[in-house]
Every structure is written in C-alpha cells, then in structure tokens.
Amino acid sequence: MNAVLGRRVTRLEDRPLLTGRGRFVGDMVFEGQLYMRIARATCAHGRIAAMHLDAAKALPGVVALWTGDDIADLPPIDFRDPAATALAPYRQTILARERVRYIGEPVVAIFATDAYIAEDAAELIEIEYDEYPVTLDASGPLGEFAPGLQTEPIMLEQGYGDIAAAFARAHAVIELTLKIGRHSGVPLETRGAIGRYDAANDILELHGAAKVPHRNQEAMARFFGRDHAHLHLHEGHVGGGFGIRGELYPEDFLVCLAALRLGRPVKWIEDRREHLMAANHSREQEHHIRAAIDKDGVVLGLEDEFFHDQGAYIRTHGARVVDLTIGMLPGPYRIPAYRAKGHMRLTNKTPAATYRSPGRYEGSFVRERLMDAVAGRLGLDPIIVRQRNLVPKDAMPYARGLGALGTDVVLDSGDYAGLLDKALKRFDWRGRQAAIQARRTKGEYVGLGICMFVEKSGLGPKDGARIGVLPDGGIEIVTGSASLGQGVETALAQIAADTLGVDYRSIRVIHGQTDRIPYGIGAHASRATVLTGNATHQAAILLRETIMKAAADLLQLPVASLLIRDSIVSAREGGHGPSISLRDLAVQMPDALHSEGWFHTDHMTYPYGVHLAQVCLDAETCLTKVESYLVAYDVGRAVNPAMVEGQIAGGFAQGLGGALYEEFRYDERGEPLSVTFADYLIPTLHEVPALDILVTEDAPSPLNPLGIKGAGEGGCTGVGAAIASAVADALQKPEAVKTLPITPQRLRNMLRGPA
Structure with a gap:
C-alpha cells in the first residue's frame, strides 16, 4: 500500500x-512489589508542629515510613530547564520539610505489602500544624514564601513599538478586567508509577513514564546522581495526558528512591480525590487589558498586565505559562504597539503548570473579549472589526517582535482572512443571524460568538x-x-x-x-x-x-x-x-x-483557527446550551485528517469544560472544594454538542519538508472565547462576560446586571 x-x-x-x-501502569505487577501511599497535608499553610506515626508504623504489613527528615539529603524537584536559577528557591521537595503550603502536599510516604494496608496506615497518621495566614488571591498584596522571599518569584515583561504614542493618538481607549478560572486536565487514568531497581545491572527503572521520558530521565539522573545509562524510563499505555501527565511529581521520585533503599519494586496509583487536589492545576489568571483604537476599530496599541496564580510551588515547567501568555496574546492581529507584564504569584493552592493550550486559552479569551468590546463601543460588526485587524496573507512570514519558549515568534505562513471566510460560509453565519433575530423577538436569549487565534507547534x-x-x-x-x-x-x-x-x-x-x-x-x-x-x-x-x-x-x-x-x-x-x-x-x-x-529548527510553526458558536440561555435555570459549534483549523498539511479531527474534537470537549463547568474553588482557609466529580464538573456526552470540523491545508509551513503544523491544541484554544462571545451576544451586552467559567450563578448576575 x-x-x-x-x-x-x-x-x-x-x-x-x-x-x-x-498495558497501563495499573496493569503492571513485579514480584515482591510494595505499595506506596501518601499522607497529605490537611493545612493550607503552616508549620509542622508534631507528627504521630507510631500507630501507622506498628500496623502489620507496613515496611517503611518516611518523613521529610528521612530524606533531607535530597534536593528539590528540578525544572525541565535547570538554567532557571532565579526560580530555584521556589521548587518543591518530595516530602514537606518543616512547613506545608497547600492542602494535598505530600508529608509522609508509607510503604506496605498491600495497597489497602498502606491506605489504612496513612489514615492512622496524625499531624499537628501551627497555622499561618493563607494567601489565595494572586492579585492581592504580596506575602512571604520563606524568609527573605516574597510570593512573586518573577515578573515577565515584553513589548515593542511606542505604546505611549499609540494611546496618545487614540480615538478611544477600551479597558477591561477579565478572569479565567482554575482548570486542569482530568484524564481517565490517574497518575501512577512503579520504581524498580535491577541490582545485578545497577539499573534504576521508572515504569509509567509519559510525555517527556528523555527530559525526565535527565532530571532524575541529576536528582539521583546517576549516569543516564543506569536510569531507564519506560512508557506503557497512557489514558490521557493533556499536559499535566508525564511531568515529574514527588511521587515519581519517591517510588524510585524506595526501590533503591528498600530493594523491592514499589508501586503507587493515586485515587481521583488525590488527582484533583495534587496533580497540576492551570489557567487561573486575572488580566487588566486596555486597547487604543481609531474610529474604524483598528487597534493602535495593546497593553496588558496580568496576575498568574501559580499555586504553592513552581514545578517542572518554570514560568512557561506566563511566557506563552505574553508571547502569544496578540494572536492573528496586527498590533503596532504592544506591552505586557505577567506577574507570577504564589498562593496556598495546588501548584499549577501547563494544561492543553497553556497561555493561549487564557490569552484568546482576553484578546477576543477585547475585540468584541471594540465592536460594541463603536457600533461595528464584530466580524468587520476582526477583518480590519488581521495580519494579511502577503505579510507572511510575520515577525512579532516577541519571544516565546526561547525562540522569536515569527508567524511562518497563514491566510487568516481566507479561513475566516470559509468558516463563516460553512457555519452559515449570516443566515443564522437572521434566524436568531426572529427567535429574539419571541423572548429567547440566543447568540453567536467567534474566536480567531494563532497556535504554536513544533x-x-x-x-x-x-x-x-x-x-x-x-x-x-x-x-x-x-x-x-x-x-x-x-x-x-x-x-x-x-x-x-x-x-x-x-x-x-x-x-x-x-x-x-x-x-x-x-x-x-x-x-x-x-x-x-x-x-x-x-x-x-x-x-x-x-x-x-x-x-x-x-x-x-x-x-x-x-x-x-x-x-x-x-x-x-x-x-x-x-x-x-x-x-x-x-x-x-x-x-x-x-x-x-x-x-x-530554529522557529516554531503556527497553525491557526476560527471557532464559531451558537448558544441559547435559559433565563430560569441560568444554564447555557451550546446549540451549534464549528472549529475551522489550518494545519499546513494533515498526515491523517481523521486523527486531526479527533484531536480537535477532544480539545473542544476540554475547552467546553473550562468555558461552562470546570473550576477548582477554595474556601477562605485554603480548603479545596472541588475534589470529587460532584463539585468539579466535567462535561459529559449530554453537554457536548455535535461538532462541525473544517480542516484546511491552505498554508503549509515553509519551515519543514513536509509542511506540517501541529494539531494537538487548537480544538481547545478558542472555546472559552467563542462561547463567551456568544453568551454576550445572546444578552446583547458585548462586555458582559468577564469571567470563565460561565456558571449559572455568574449568568444570573449578568442577566440581572446593567446593559
């Protein structure tokens, strides 16, 4: 063939x-293996005053029990890029030492001959804390992470052009405060790991590796001081990744360390509650953005200052999400002058990192809300405003004057206006507008929404x-x-x-x-x-x-x-x-x-897309129903169109969750309130509408022989922005939606709020 x-x-x-x-990690069994369970912090911020461990140690079947003091000689978990020395003091140790900073932080590791014995032992452990003040608002006053260290490890800033001149000559200035909730990937398979030591060949093995096994091998080799040839990572089947799986967590190091010290394979599988409180979170940001525009809705300058809620520690990604948010926020539009500041702040929540389309889901929501506000303030069609600001096809390759992930952002190829035209035609945008107007005369809240975006790949x-x-x-x-x-x-x-x-x-x-x-x-x-x-x-x-x-x-x-x-x-x-x-x-x-x-390659490739949505709002229940949705996406060249469509469909479902349902919430003491599926709501088949997908290959990348651009994240990137746009249109309040997810409580407030 x-x-x-x-x-x-x-x-x-x-x-x-x-x-x-x-063959998932849960299916793997090695002879003589032990089982690990983690006793986690029940205090969001405090000093460990006392630990009562005797009852757990005495339980038959418990082989070993470790606290931070037992492994005090080991370093914190390093970044994927160890050059990020300025962030080094904010790394997480594999077990808490003296102080805990979020509920769910590993404090004690238990190793037993049976998984249920290990769990019983964890429940017998009692830990006393002297509680400290809790920081939950990343945009609030700075606190103390440790003596001499504030809760803002870094502030990133980029820009180009004369931003002051742009605002000085503006016809109008539009300012918005926008927020994105705290989300995470929730794969079918929770995290799991097995450490095994082959003493005869002096080889330490980690089974259950995913996503970046070689990068993780490098990090673990540094951690254990072992040569790469004597540290093997093995990937089995993986039940979903979405950015959060495959990063190095405390448990990955613990099973390997235990295999070395105890001389037996050690297995750990987290339960769903652990996953929701301890695996990486993402997204949570607050943006204060403003645009200088002329009378025709053309953006002259864009300025953004935002606060990124990193949670309690900086994990393996370093400052990637903040960096990507700044570098990719302008999207597909010509922005003559641009300035952005990103404050990376620590709070007493689960640490955050990347989740499918990191920085672009957030940035697209912010940018597209702004474009809708421009249209609303000037009384213009939102489509026309976007068309007037798009980077033209003949300007490619288009150098942004920005960087992201260590490389200059140079948009390699694209016909953004052409894809918009194809998407509008496929969706029958004009025909839908007429039909929606007829429904509105009958009292229905129905609206159309749009998001245009540029992704990064390769x-x-x-x-x-x-x-x-x-x-x-x-x-x-x-x-x-x-x-x-x-x-x-x-x-x-x-x-x-x-x-x-x-x-x-x-x-x-x-x-x-x-x-x-x-x-x-x-x-x-x-x-x-x-x-x-x-x-x-x-x-x-x-x-x-x-x-x-x-x-x-x-x-x-x-x-x-x-x-x-x-x-x-x-x-x-x-x-x-x-x-x-x-x-x-x-x-x-x-x-x-x-x-x-x-x-x-010296540069990334940049696929691009258009999301179009039609929603209907129920004024009594304050629920948002997505009636129709289209994703149009140009991947340069599709190796297998069916797989591209599959990636888009899966990403769309996750983006939908972040737009309408999913949010990690905390009470005033830092107690997580979203640790079951009764509280952290992911969309089911009932909530996910039929999806129309248009994959185009109009702009192959000139940067590789096959012309390929990536397709893994574009299905997710624009969903929050497009649904927010559609909800605002249904309400006939262009600036109404300022926070994701659009929960029934928030929609009720918008329905009752001013025009």
Missing part, C-alpha cells in the same frame, strides 16, 4: 486497547529517529517521542511508508523507552508530528537510498531503474525482470539496512 500520507487510514495503536490488552530545537529493516522484512522506527493517545505510531508509520513504498501496517514504532534510544524530547507543545515526523521522513529517505543501492548491487541494475512497491524492489519499467523483497535483502545484508535521521 503506497501513497498513505494524508489519508484516513486505520490507526495502528488501537487494537490492544479495543481488545482489553492495553517546538525545537531538534529531534531524531532511527529506522531499519527487520529480519522479517518489516520496518522498525525507534524514536524519543511519546504517545498519549494522539496516534503518533500511525502518523510516523504513514510518513515512513510514503517514502519507503511499504504497507504502513508493516511498520513498528517504538517510543517512550529511554533504553532503546538515547535522545528525544517527547510529545508536548504539539511538537511530535512536526519534529519527530520530519526526523522520521529524513531517516526514511536515507534508508530508501541504502535499500536501493544494496538492491542495485545484488540485482546488477542501475539505482535509477528501481522502485519499491509492496516491500519488493524491482525494475521500474513494466515490473519485469529481477526483483528482491526487503525480507530477502535483510537476510543477505543483516547489519546494513538502517539509518538515522535528524530534523533541526
């Missing part, structure tokens, strides 16, 4: 999952892949990528098969195993298909050259006269004459048919 690139072929990775043969600087012919004639690809369910095995197989002339189903893709390949950045920032895909493409080109040369020598034919079809090398003309299968070629040349390919 040839020419599979760009086709909707069946995914390779699904059979074991559909037949109940998946984070460099490089990635590599190894590819070779197996003895049975099949092809094996070994990569440092990772699979979180996005279909990376199928995508890489399609790319290689298209070049090699083989059936993509004969290709085996290995990923997430640090003992098989010494390099890799994993699967994050919508980078896997762009970076690993192009590395695979380069490796396949080199392997094809090797195969053709070897076959030409054996068949005594010129290389130019040969082709590969269905894993057989034969004469190009007529298909007659000598031929040889890849299997036979591998038998004759067992060590020769392999290659390694690399792809390097």
Whole structure:
C-alpha cells in the first residue's frame, strides 16, 4: 500500500486497547512489589508542629515510613530547564520539610505489602500544624514564601513599538478586567508509577513514564546522581495526558528512591480525590487589558498586565505559562504597539503548570473579549472589526517582535482572512443571524460568538529517529517521542511508508523507552508530528537510498531503474525482470539496512483557527446550551485528517469544560472544594454538542519538508472565547462576560446586571 500520507487510514495503536490488552501502569505487577501511599497535608499553610506515626508504623504489613527528615539529603524537584536559577528557591521537595503550603502536599510516604494496608496506615497518621495566614488571591498584596522571599518569584515583561504614542493618538481607549478560572486536565487514568531497581545491572527503572521520558530521565539522573545509562524510563499505555501527565511529581521520585533503599519494586496509583487536589492545576489568571483604537476599530496599541496564580510551588515547567501568555496574546492581529507584564504569584493552592493550550486559552479569551468590546463601543460588526485587524496573507512570514519558549515568534505562513471566510460560509453565519433575530423577538436569549487565534507547534530545537529493516522484512522506527493517545505510531508509520513504498501496517514504532534510544524530547507543545515526523521522513529517505543501492548491487541494475512497491524492489519499467523483497535483502545484508535521521529548527510553526458558536440561555435555570459549534483549523498539511479531527474534537470537549463547568474553588482557609466529580464538573456526552470540523491545508509551513503544523491544541484554544462571545451576544451586552467559567450563578448576575 503506497501513497498513505494524508489519508484516513486505520490507526495502528488501537487494537490492544479495543481488545482489553492495553498495558497501563495499573496493569503492571513485579514480584515482591510494595505499595506506596501518601499522607497529605490537611493545612493550607503552616508549620509542622508534631507528627504521630507510631500507630501507622506498628500496623502489620507496613515496611517503611518516611518523613521529610528521612530524606533531607535530597534536593528539590528540578525544572525541565535547570538554567532557571532565579526560580530555584521556589521548587518543591518530595516530602514537606518543616512547613506545608497547600492542602494535598505530600508529608509522609508509607510503604506496605498491600495497597489497602498502606491506605489504612496513612489514615492512622496524625499531624499537628501551627497555622499561618493563607494567601489565595494572586492579585492581592504580596506575602512571604520563606524568609527573605516574597510570593512573586518573577515578573515577565515584553513589548515593542511606542505604546505611549499609540494611546496618545487614540480615538478611544477600551479597558477591561477579565478572569479565567482554575482548570486542569482530568484524564481517565490517574497518575501512577512503579520504581524498580535491577541490582545485578545497577539499573534504576521508572515504569509509567509519559510525555517527556528523555527530559525526565535527565532530571532524575541529576536528582539521583546517576549516569543516564543506569536510569531507564519506560512508557506503557497512557489514558490521557493533556499536559499535566508525564511531568515529574514527588511521587515519581519517591517510588524510585524506595526501590533503591528498600530493594523491592514499589508501586503507587493515586485515587481521583488525590488527582484533583495534587496533580497540576492551570489557567487561573486575572488580566487588566486596555486597547487604543481609531474610529474604524483598528487597534493602535495593546497593553496588558496580568496576575498568574501559580499555586504553592513552581514545578517542572518554570514560568512557561506566563511566557506563552505574553508571547502569544496578540494572536492573528496586527498590533503596532504592544506591552505586557505577567506577574507570577504564589498562593496556598495546588501548584499549577501547563494544561492543553497553556497561555493561549487564557490569552484568546482576553484578546477576543477585547475585540468584541471594540465592536460594541463603536457600533461595528464584530466580524468587520476582526477583518480590519488581521495580519494579511502577503505579510507572511510575520515577525512579532516577541519571544516565546526561547525562540522569536515569527508567524511562518497563514491566510487568516481566507479561513475566516470559509468558516463563516460553512457555519452559515449570516443566515443564522437572521434566524436568531426572529427567535429574539419571541423572548429567547440566543447568540453567536467567534474566536480567531494563532497556535504554536513544533517546538525545537531538534529531534531524531532511527529506522531499519527487520529480519522479517518489516520496518522498525525507534524514536524519543511519546504517545498519549494522539496516534503518533500511525502518523510516523504513514510518513515512513510514503517514502519507503511499504504497507504502513508493516511498520513498528517504538517510543517512550529511554533504553532503546538515547535522545528525544517527547510529545508536548504539539511538537511530535512536526519534529519527530520530519526526523522520521529524513531517516526514511536515507534508508530508501541504502535499500536501493544494496538492491542495485545484488540485482546488477542501475539505482535509477528501481522502485519499491509492496516491500519488493524491482525494475521500474513494466515490473519485469529481477526483483528482491526487503525480507530477502535483510537476510543477505543483516547489519546494513538502517539509518538515522535528524530534523533541526530554529522557529516554531503556527497553525491557526476560527471557532464559531451558537448558544441559547435559559433565563430560569441560568444554564447555557451550546446549540451549534464549528472549529475551522489550518494545519499546513494533515498526515491523517481523521486523527486531526479527533484531536480537535477532544480539545473542544476540554475547552467546553473550562468555558461552562470546570473550576477548582477554595474556601477562605485554603480548603479545596472541588475534589470529587460532584463539585468539579466535567462535561459529559449530554453537554457536548455535535461538532462541525473544517480542516484546511491552505498554508503549509515553509519551515519543514513536509509542511506540517501541529494539531494537538487548537480544538481547545478558542472555546472559552467563542462561547463567551456568544453568551454576550445572546444578552446583547458585548462586555458582559468577564469571567470563565460561565456558571449559572455568574449568568444570573449578568442577566440581572446593567446593559
């Protein structure tokens, strides 16, 4: 089967999952393994005054019990980029030492012969605290993190142009205060990890790795002071990642440390309550934004100051979310002058990090609310305001004058106005406006909303892949990528098969195993298909050259006269004459048919999209119903359109949750109020409407041979903004929606509030 690139072929990775043969960390059992349970802080901020551990230690089956004093020689958890030295004092230790800073912080680790014994032991532990004042408002006065350290570890600032001159010549200035609630990824599979020490070979193993195994191997090697060759991370099946899975948490280090010290494998699986209070949160920001505009609604200058609620510690991502919010906030619009300040603040809440479309979900909500406010103040059509401000197609590549994730933001390609036109036509925007007006005359609250945005993908600087012919004639690809369910095995197989002339189903893709390949950045920032895909493409080109040369020598034919079809090398003309299968070629040349390919890039690629929504508001129940929704997204080139659509649909459901339902809330003492699905509301099939998806390939990226841009986050990015826009339109109050999620209580206040 040839020419599979760009086709909707069946995914390779699904059979074991559909037949109940998946191997998640919960399915893994090693002989003699122990089980770990964590006793967590029940105080949001305080000094550990006393710990009563004797009853837990005495419980039959308890093998060991550790506090922070037992592992005081170990460093805090490092950042993915250890160069972030200014943030180092704000890192988290793997068990609390002297002081706790959020409810759910690990305080005691229990190791037992049975998971239920470990849980019983944790419940017998009593910890006394001297409570300190609690900080819950990131935009409020600064507090003390530790002696000599305030609760603002860093303030980032970027900008360009003459912002003062822009506001001086403005026809009008529009100012808004906007807030985004605290959300998180809630995967079907909660976090889990197994540490195992192979003493005979001096190899420490972590099973249950995900997302960035090689980056985590580097961090754990520094932590334990071990050579990379003696520390292996193994990825199994992963029941959802969404940014929060696969980062290093205290529990990952604890199971490995226990495996070393106790000499037995150690397994830990969190329950859902632990997940909701201890896994990374994200999103929570408060923006004070203002725009200088002319009389036609053209933005002359944009200024934003925002406060990012980081929670109690800075985890492995460092300041990435703040950095991305600033660098990507202008979106698809020409902004002649821009200035943004991001305050990263610590509070006594669960630490925050990245969650699908970090910084762009937040920034798109803020920017698009502003564009709707411009239209409302000037009495203009919101579509026209956006069209007047878009970066034109002929301006590409478009240098922003900003940076994000260590690289300059240079929009590589795009036809933003063209995609908007296609989306409006597909959605029948004008026809819907007429129908909605008729419904409004009958007293219904119905509205249309829009979000336009630019995503980022393909984070460099490089990635590599190894590819070779197996003895049975099949092809094996070994990569440092990772699979979180996005279909990376199928995508890489399609790319290689298209070049090699083989059936993509004969290709085996290995990923997430640090003992098989010494390099890799994993699967994050919508980078896997762009970076690993192009590395695979380069490796396949080199392997094809090797195969053709070897076959030409054996068949005594010129290389130019040969082709590969269905894993057989034969004469190009007529298909007659000598031929040889890849299997036979591998038998004759067992060590020769392999290659390694690399792809390097200095800049990210920038896919872009349009979200359009139609909502209806129930004035009695104050519920928001999404009646219709369209996501239009340009990915440059789709390796497998069905998988792109799947990524968009999944992202949309998560974005919907953040727009209408999901929010981590705390009481005045810092007690989390959203630790069950009765309180943290995720959308079910009943709440998720039918979704129309328009995938376009109008602007292939000039930055890689395949023209690919990432597709992992665009389904999520614009949902909060588009639904907010539609709700405001339904209320006929362009600036009414200022906070996400739009809960019934908030909608009730908007219904009763001023016009």
